Amino acid sequence: MTHLPGTRILVVGDLMLDEYVWGRTDRISPEAPVQVVEVQREDLRLGGAGNVINNLVVLGCRVSVASVVGDDADGQVLRQMLSEKNIDDAGIVAVPGRTTSRKTRILASNQQMLRIDRESRTPVNDDQGRVLVDFVRDRIDQFQVILLSDYLKGVLSEEVLRGIIEIGREKGVPVLVDPKGNDYQKYRGATLLTPNRKEAQVASGIEIRSETDLVEAGRTLRQSLDLDALVLTRSEEGMSLFIRDGDEIHLPTEAKEVFDVTGAGDTVLSVLGAGLACGFSLEEAARLSNVAAGIVVGKVGTSTVSAEEIFETVGRSHRDSDLKIKTRDVLSVALEREREKGRRIVFTNGCFDLLHAGHVQYLQKARRLGDLLVLGLNSDQSVQRLKGPKRPLIGENERAHILAALDCIDYVCLFDEDTPLELIRAVKPDILVKGGDYSPEGVVGKEIVESYGGRVEIIEFVAGKSTTGLVEKILQQYREG
Structure with a gap:
């Protein structure tokens, strides 16, 4: 997720300029109190949807934007700022009088x-909305x-929302919304x-006073709106x-200290989108966005967070086993960043x-050979072909989670083939480790x-420790019993 090569994301929503004027005050005006x-x-x-764009640019994504702005000086300034960030603004409509x-x-x-606000909140008219929807339809295959990003300034009218959501469903492109x-x-x-919690309470009509209320509100919104998923942000509770x-x-929450929650919602939306675009699962993307939100609230003002900051934070904390288990494609992206930092990748595999x-000691020794250990784990079908129809005794998901819980293992990746050859091609380890009586050849x-x-x-297994031996011992003891 460091450079997100080839990742293309479209942001549609309310663009605005955020102006900050800093000064000092030590006297009262003689003209008024x-x-x-x-x-x-x-x-x-850049503010509003522009802050989502800022976050995506910092993450390394290629971003396009569709919106409606005024045909005025601020509209020109806004487009110039987008141009300086190499943002494709072909989807922006400039409207006279807005x-x-x-x-x-x-x-x-x-x-x-x-705070002084200058803005129009008038919903886009039918023609303007049609231009936005047609732009999305014509270029949907690029994203x-x-x-x-809805700030209720009129760009995301009901017609525009309906049109874009239908196009996304039809083309299989995820449509993520920061609602208002x-x-x-x-x-x-x-x-x-x-x-967020307050928005979910209002939209669901359920007063959230307990964990049970929160779950009910989340379920109600997800089901009633026919969503694939709903991420309910809970401030200091994660x-x-x-x-x-x-x-x-x-x-x-991953936040150590909260200074400013401004823009945290934009960060969550951005990292969720970037994670899904990279091939992460919904849960993986949510975990990363939770980490990102914890970082950004520790900064003052509307801020962004880089991929490096996210992964450094994840790397410093104990990771849940779920976060270590990766598909082959997602693992390749994660290892790209590790190589850029000069880390030596160790790979081993087994059932x-x-x-x-014996397994644990072997894996600990393998980990000490480099900076991180990737474990290729035979799937259930692969184990059956290698060990026979009565194996494995423990299913692939349980085996993966047990192994991922070991501190010496950094990543676990299941493979279906009889050998890990294709996985090795994807991982490109610096050190390939095998145990037992193998010769390097x-x-x-x-x-x-x-x-x-x-x-x-080659690392020798601990003598007298094997799965077969364990099975035989269990059978013997139960027969004697």
């Missing part, structure tokens, strides 16, 4: 004293994810919504993920049915690893 702010510096940033949104914040002594307002029926059929035909997943002390993947300068290491 108000404080006088002596301006010291000013800053102009005011481009600008929010001016006056700050003194690190506190906001006043892996569509993010809808009281009536969520306009978002019906989207892939995922990201309301977030909850509700998935169609799945259990709720509650993720505790690991009935994990025992007999190790599958030796030629591949050595072709780019890697090496093969």
Whole structure:
């Protein structure tokens, strides 16, 4: 997820300019009983849907935008700022007479004293909405994810929302929405919504006073709106993920200290979208967005978070086993970043049915050969072909989670083939490890690893420790009993 090669994301929503005026105040105006702010510096940033764009750019995504702005000076400034970030703005419609949104914040002594809003909230008319929907329809094949950032400034009318959501469903492109307002029926059929606790309470009509209430509100919204998933952000309590035909997943906050929650919702939407575009599952993307939100609330002002910050934070904490288990494609993306940091990748593989002390010691020794250990795990079908129809004793999902819980293992990846050859091609390890009485010449993947300068290491298994031995001991003891 470091560079997100080839990832294309479309952002549709309310663009605005966020203006910050910093100064000092130490006197009262003689004209009126108000404080006088002596301006010291000013800053102009992309706001609204523009903050979603900022987050995606920092993550390394290629971004396009569709919106409606005024045919005014601020509209031109906004497009110039997008151009400087290499954002494709072909989907922006400039409307004469409309005011481009600008929010001016006056700050003194690190506190906001006043906000001045210049904007139009008039919903786009039928012709303008049709232009937006046609733009999405014509270019939908270029994007892996569509993010809808709704600030209720009129761009995402019910007609525009309905049109884009239908196109996404038809083409199989996820449509993620950061919602606003009281009536969520306009978002019906989207892939995922990201309301906060207060928004979920209003939209569901369920007062959230307990964990039970929160679960009921989340389930109600997901089901009534026909969503694939709903991410309910819970401020200092983290977030909850509700998935169609799945259990709720509650993720505790990753924030160490909260300074400013401004823009945290934009960060959640951005990282969710980038994660799905990269091939992560909904749960994996949600976990990463939860980490990102925890980082961004520790910064002052509307901020962004980089892929490096996300992965550094994940790397410093104990990871849940779910987060270590990767598909082959997702694993390749994760390992790309590890290589860029100069880390030596160790790979080994096996069935690991009935994990025992011999396995653990072997894996610990393998991990010490490099900076991280990738374990290729034979799937159930693969084990049956190798060991016979009575094996494995423990299913692939349980085996994967047990192994992923070991601190010495960084990633687990299941493979269906009889040998790990194709997985080795994808992982491209620096060190290929095999156990037992193998000779280096007999190790599958030796030629591949050595072709780019890697090496093969053989580690002896602990004598007297084997799954077969465990099975025989269990059978013997139960027969005697």
